[in-house]
Amino acid sequence: MAPVSAAEVLQVSGPDRLLIGDRNRTSMVRLGCMAVTPGSEAAAQAWLRLRLPRRTRVNLRPLTESEEGVLVARVSSLERDTGDLADGLVAAGLASPLPCG
Secondary structure (H helix, E strand, O other): OOOOEEEEEEEEOOOOEEEEEEOOEEEEEEEOOEEEOOOOHHHHHHHHHHHOOOOOEEEEEEEEEOOOOOEEEEEEEOOOOOOEHHHHHHHOOOEEEOOOO
Protein backbone atom coordinates (compact mmCIF):
# COMPACT_ATOMS: atom_id res chain seq x y z
CA MET A 1 0.00 0.00 0.00
CA ALA A 2 1.28 3.50 -0.88
CA PRO A 3 2.07 5.92 1.95
CA VAL A 4 -0.65 8.36 2.94
CA SER A 5 0.16 11.98 3.73
CA ALA A 6 -1.97 14.97 4.73
CA ALA A 7 -1.77 18.28 2.91
CA GLU A 8 -3.90 21.39 2.34
CA VAL A 9 -5.61 22.49 -0.85
CA LEU A 10 -4.30 25.88 -1.90
CA GLN A 11 -6.24 26.06 -5.17
CA VAL A 12 -8.36 23.99 -7.53
CA SER A 13 -6.47 24.82 -10.71
CA GLY A 14 -8.33 22.67 -13.22
CA PRO A 15 -10.96 19.98 -13.63
CA ASP A 16 -8.51 17.35 -12.40
CA ARG A 17 -5.67 19.40 -10.87
CA LEU A 18 -5.05 20.78 -7.40
CA LEU A 19 -2.31 22.98 -6.01
CA ILE A 20 -1.46 21.37 -2.68
CA GLY A 21 0.62 22.69 0.21
CA ASP A 22 2.49 20.20 2.38
CA ARG A 23 4.50 21.82 5.17
CA ASN A 24 6.94 24.11 3.33
CA ARG A 25 6.30 22.75 -0.18
CA THR A 26 3.70 23.27 -2.83
CA SER A 27 2.94 20.69 -5.49
CA MET A 28 0.61 20.28 -8.42
CA VAL A 29 -1.46 17.10 -8.08
CA ARG A 30 -3.58 15.48 -10.77
CA LEU A 31 -6.43 13.21 -9.71
CA GLY A 32 -5.70 9.65 -10.74
CA CYS A 33 -7.86 6.79 -11.95
CA MET A 34 -10.23 8.93 -14.02
CA ALA A 35 -10.46 11.17 -17.08
CA VAL A 36 -12.72 14.21 -17.18
CA THR A 37 -15.45 13.80 -19.80
CA PRO A 38 -14.88 16.16 -22.76
CA GLY A 39 -17.16 19.18 -22.42
CA SER A 40 -17.47 18.72 -18.64
CA GLU A 41 -14.29 20.53 -17.66
CA ALA A 42 -15.97 23.64 -16.20
CA ALA A 43 -18.56 21.57 -14.32
CA ALA A 44 -15.86 19.24 -12.96
CA GLN A 45 -13.79 22.18 -11.74
CA ALA A 46 -16.85 23.73 -10.08
CA TRP A 47 -17.67 20.36 -8.46
CA LEU A 48 -14.15 20.16 -7.01
CA ARG A 49 -14.27 23.76 -5.76
CA LEU A 50 -17.48 23.06 -3.84
CA ARG A 51 -15.93 20.07 -2.11
CA LEU A 52 -12.45 21.51 -1.60
CA PRO A 53 -12.52 25.07 -0.33
CA ARG A 54 -9.11 26.64 0.20
CA ARG A 55 -7.20 25.14 3.17
CA THR A 56 -9.19 21.89 3.15
CA ARG A 57 -6.96 19.13 4.49
CA VAL A 58 -6.70 16.12 2.21
CA ASN A 59 -5.14 12.67 2.10
CA LEU A 60 -2.91 11.97 -0.87
CA ARG A 61 -2.25 8.42 -2.02
CA PRO A 62 0.47 8.80 -4.67
CA LEU A 63 0.18 6.61 -7.75
CA THR A 64 2.85 7.91 -10.12
CA GLU A 65 4.34 11.06 -11.59
CA SER A 66 3.29 12.34 -15.01
CA GLU A 67 5.68 13.27 -17.82
CA GLU A 68 5.35 16.93 -16.77
CA GLY A 69 6.49 16.13 -13.22
CA VAL A 70 2.96 16.41 -11.79
CA LEU A 71 2.12 13.98 -8.99
CA VAL A 72 -0.80 11.69 -9.88
CA ALA A 73 -2.64 10.59 -6.76
CA ARG A 74 -5.88 9.40 -5.20
CA VAL A 75 -7.20 12.34 -3.15
CA SER A 76 -9.84 12.47 -0.41
CA SER A 77 -10.86 15.19 2.03
CA LEU A 78 -10.04 14.78 5.71
CA GLU A 79 -12.66 17.36 6.69
CA ARG A 80 -15.68 16.25 4.68
CA ASP A 81 -17.02 12.80 3.97
CA THR A 82 -16.51 13.08 0.22
CA GLY A 83 -14.66 9.80 -0.30
CA ASP A 84 -12.20 9.63 -3.16
CA LEU A 85 -12.64 12.70 -5.35
CA ALA A 86 -12.04 10.82 -8.62
CA ASP A 87 -14.79 8.37 -7.69
CA GLY A 88 -17.05 11.33 -6.90
CA LEU A 89 -16.45 12.91 -10.30
CA VAL A 90 -17.21 9.59 -11.99
CA ALA A 91 -20.40 9.15 -9.92
CA ALA A 92 -21.47 12.70 -10.85
CA GLY A 93 -21.13 11.83 -14.54
CA LEU A 94 -18.29 14.31 -15.05
CA ALA A 95 -15.51 11.77 -15.59
CA SER A 96 -14.85 8.23 -16.78
CA PRO A 97 -12.97 5.68 -14.66
CA LEU A 98 -9.50 4.62 -15.76
CA PRO A 99 -7.49 1.61 -14.61
CA CYS A 100 -5.57 2.38 -11.45
CA GLY A 101 -2.20 1.00 -10.53
